Amino acid sequence: MRGSMTNAESRDDPDDLPQGALAREAIALAAFDHVVSHAPGFRARGGQREMAAFIAETLSGVKLGDDSVSGEAGPPDRGIAVVQAGTGVGKSAAYAATVIPLALAQQKRVLISTATVALQEQLINKDLPALAALMPQPFAYALAKGRGRYVCRLKLDQLAEGGAQDADLFGEEGAGAASAAAKDDWAQRARQYAQWTIALDQGDWNGDRDRLDEPPDAALWAPVAAERHTCTARHCPAYNSCSYYQARNRLAQAQVIVVNHDLLLATLGLHALPAPSDCYLVLDEAHHLPGVAQGQFTSQMDLMRPGWLDPLPKAFDEVAKAISHRHNLDVAEAARAAKAALGELAHLGMDLLGPAVRELPAEAPPLVHRFDAGVLPPGWAEPLGSLQAHAQGLLKLAEALATQLRANARDNPGEAARSAEHYARIGRFAPRLQSLHETASQWLLMASEGAPPQAKWLQARVDRGLVAMSAHACPLQPGSLLHSHLWQQVRGAVVTSASLVTCGSFDHFLHEAGLAWDAAVATREVQSPFDHAKQGRLVVVQTRADPKDVDGYTREMLDLLLADLRDVKRGALVLFTSRAQMRSAQQLLERGEHARLRERVLAQGEASRTVLLKRHAQRVGDGEASILFGLQSFGEGLDLPGELCEWVFITKLPFASPSDPVGQARAEWLKSKGRDPFSELVVPATGARLLQWTGRALRTETDEATVVCYDARLLRQGYGRRMLQGLPPYRLQRRQAGVTADV
Template sequence: MSSTDYRTLVRANYRKLSESIQGFKPRREQNFLVAEIGKVLLGQYDLSRRILVAEAGTGIGKSLAYLQASIPWARLNNKKVIISTATLALQEQLINKDLPLFQPHCQPSFTYTLAKGRARYCCRQRLQDLLQGKSQIGMFDTADTLTPAQQNQLATLWQALEQNDWAGDRDSWPEPIVDALWQQIQTERHSCQPQLGHTHCPFHQARASLDKADVIVVNHALLLADLSMGGGIILPEPETCIYVLDEAHHIAHIAREQGSARLSLRSARRNLEQFNKQVPALAATLKDEGQSAITRSQQALQQLIPSLTELYRQLQAAQRAGDLIPDDQGCLRFAAGELPELLSHSLSTLKDEHKQLAQGLTRLQNELAEALKRQPGNSSVSGAMAAVSLQQLHTDEALGLCELMLKAIGPGHTPPARWLEQGKNDITLCATPLAVGHLLEQWCWSRAAAVIMVSATFTALNDFSYFRRAVGLRHDDGSQYLRLNSPFDYPGSKLIIPQLSCEPQDPGFDELLATEIPRWLENAGASLVLFSSYRQMNTVAGTLRDKGHSLLVQGEAGRQALLELHRMKCDGGQPSVLFGTGSFAEGLDLPGHYLTNLIITKLPFAVPTSPVEEAMAEWITLSGGNPFMQLTVPEASRKLIQACGRLLRTETDQGRIIVLDRRLLTRRYGPALLSALPPFTRET
């Protein structure tokens, strides 16, 4: 394919699309984004590394831009387009609006679908077994049984599945399915394999549809789960994919979650004890063929169960002796990732014993697979596979925790955050990688056919460095960076920073807010007030309601219900005031008269309270850096831009933003935060 052919197709598709939209207005920034994506895909910047990081402000039309640029190139080069998002709202927009809009006007033609993880699909065999009483709700609590209502729901699910009235995915079932029930029938990675005769498995039917689709929409968690397993497990192989990562500023955080591991010692022991009780039944099912695998698994179990018991006992004794003291939240973080000798020695033993169990379980699963081939449809064998599958899952998770806890860190490398959590009746060991850039490079950047990352908020303090470090990109590795301003009329709206008498950390700040907020609500139609904490929000809300103010407060009703009531009041010409916290500062779309007055009570500085945040701050300090300037301020800059982005949602919107935090004017970081904001007309 020549670059001329590709460009000709893109222009022709754009012309047909623009002619089909009534009142279509060309957007210069959108066209520039299409062109830059095209240049990256054609290899005009770097043939060996087709990566673009594009910050495109609200209103540019990012989704239609990357659809126009990526789909024709992928179709001409026999690649798949994987569009990954952070939110369900954007997935729904792509599937229900943007892709159907572009599809009729695109050449070459394409098909698209939505991908979901295994856990969103039921396993036909597990559903049938549970319905027939061959499984039970409480695998580790024999007091739990199926209620009549659950029996009826299972029967209805089975009938719908058998009659092809239901595709087997949880999201398409019209009624809620409680977690405890769904977990007993959901598909699992180890047991659901097409070669075992599961031709009618809902997950594998959905997986087959992915193979046929040209464009696949996923969420970041599913994408990274697939990549962390090597790719090609649920989604196509990375080498065959163009990844379009929308809302990509979330990628590092989700990759960190994907790389995390946990092990609850008493729960793990109970799981192993329960599985140990099932081993005789497994032996009877396999007869002589699987005795070697049974023996190996039993030997590992006989070592592991006492080891977990002993480690739990030792940790309790260390706490009583004052050697290991959790904080008020029951958390004890190991400074600089250094484990106490007691823990490192025990985890080394657990790691070896879990490896032995994993090997035994793999052999057991292979023997059961062969048995099922000889006896297709044998419910005893498939039930045994489900039991082994569940234990394989637990064993893999435990092994991952041991490896991450014990991972040696070379000089200059960032250690994982490592800590324990003391619960009421259990102790949980936890580990999370802090630096995930090398994982993303290994999983995706170095393997993908191309990667296009887009977001409205990549830069912090007018620079890509913060994001680049987080995701493992370098300024000189061939990756391209693009920043496009929003076409909105920012100078037509005001940014007001009042001269207040105190700052957020001062004792009287709550009282100040209760006085200042009503002042800025006077004569305002639609207002959104953003708080840094639920405590502060509820305190101020109580005070204002005592004074007669009508408020819609986050948490007092569902998000959609609150927004619907807000819109109804605005449409009826009534003033409406929404109170919300950080989650209302991102992804909230209130265009036009639904929001004209935005009040931000406090700069969004995050206090490092979680073990992961504390560990990141600690490591920067140990490396000679300043965690406040390197972490806290850049993240606050990004969040402040997001919060201010709630005001203008269309090109004709106008309004005002009031920031009730004078630190923007009095602290040395204030000018940098202000200069990173869009060019509102500023008042003090």
């Protein structure tokens, strides 16, 4: 175990704990031991029980649902177990077999949040059913999905009957889909909607988008997707047959709910999931949490397509008249002023970006302009202030109309259908109005002295021959937002991943996740059961070209890579740091002398990930060599045991893109404080990514694999050696001029 004494470890006197806490700890560990002793084919894993015991100890005294417990409290009233579990520990069984019995004993619930669909499916289809079969006390479990994954029955019925003319009722997305479909035979889409209606009526489909035989494209699905802003909930005439609320009812019966990080953060305060203060929260794949939080708290608005504001006055005025709602807002003037402000901001943006945006190729990445220190040039504040004020006025009116419509639907059931239509007509505008108000507010916000500013930037691209420009704003520190929005509500949690320790320390993750100063946090690093030094090698290749010489390094690295790929007899994975780098490798393989090698390569983007992995397994199973080419998404979550991955080739240290505006803004702010952003941010983040990439090599205790990294900075530079401290203890070797030797 690495690290300093934690809060949980410091509780070395059992007499200091309440008897109830000791009893709960005993219950949790006894349940874990019962499960593993009755699991068929189970092999004892010391690390797994270490993790289970640590979780049981940390959570034993927490007080769920106790409003008297402060969100700043430490143990035993609050407990947050932060666990890095090395590959092979079996972390999902360690936390599930411990936390679930702990919750059941108190008649509480468990919320398990993940970052990827793959882990959600593993939990729902494999881990939780197996655990439920072994535990003496039964429990129900369910998967929570966002509202937009379910069909809105009201929309579906009307579009199945009316076709394109009704699409505008349900928002700009629907209208856009209808417009595009008009060229593509809207009647065919209406027939598809009618088929879905029949499938629902006959019980052949439950309204879940993911349960359709053929996943629908966005243009087909958007007009019928359920949305919060257009939903009157129990006041809707289709409520009793609503797929989303039927799923919500199933969640209400479940003791264990599986969700993703996005939905967890998006629904805080909306009562869609158990309150974090009254359940045990498990965050698996927790290294993704800061990035997800940053995305959740980023606001943006479209500057170039304000036409959606044109029908707003008519819609608001007609609905207000229909329900006899009196108000003092000149809706037409407010919409006109908001549109004019957007036009002025677009004009300022085009002046700022210059001719470069007009010459931008359609396939090029977006052009980004970031405002240094979040300070806007003269002339921006006035249109932003106008936009903020008028968007706020329209939002308040929309909320007032929605409130009255809900009351009408409740008090006059016979008018529920008409009220639902009015509600949808108003609700279609709410998300866009919120985007305008939030983004304008963030752009006008000036940081208080000493506090980090907002990252503010413009982004432009060419879309079907037209310039598309958007304004974005994002807080610089996701940790502070997570602390205030999530952790202050949490009483008992497990935070786990295989890559929380970077450069030998939890510090970077704890700071980014908002846990660095939380008194309830206890950390533990549980080592992998693998013998990395015996099972694997990490070979660092010394190139003549410096990696900073992009062209020279890429040419030399690719020559070395292709030579190494000829030694592959079974499965291999090549991880590239950019699409351009991978494309260069593919182009090199097109040459005649590499034709045979090219036949072995399966590159990301040639087919879906599922199809590529199936082909890869088929080839290796047939005794052939198969080589996967991939980018960052292939560096995490791929489980390729045994011969499926005997080699991992890393083309370069996986630093984040230097063009990321949020990263640039954070670096700028740290520099202004005399701090080193490269050391504080870049190196730990790259170390975490490298840990994931090298972790693709060994997946079981019988695997043998070699990791080859062509970036000698890993050994040559001090920051590279810092990254090495956080990697598994592979046998370390250096290759120079074709000669390989131990380091």
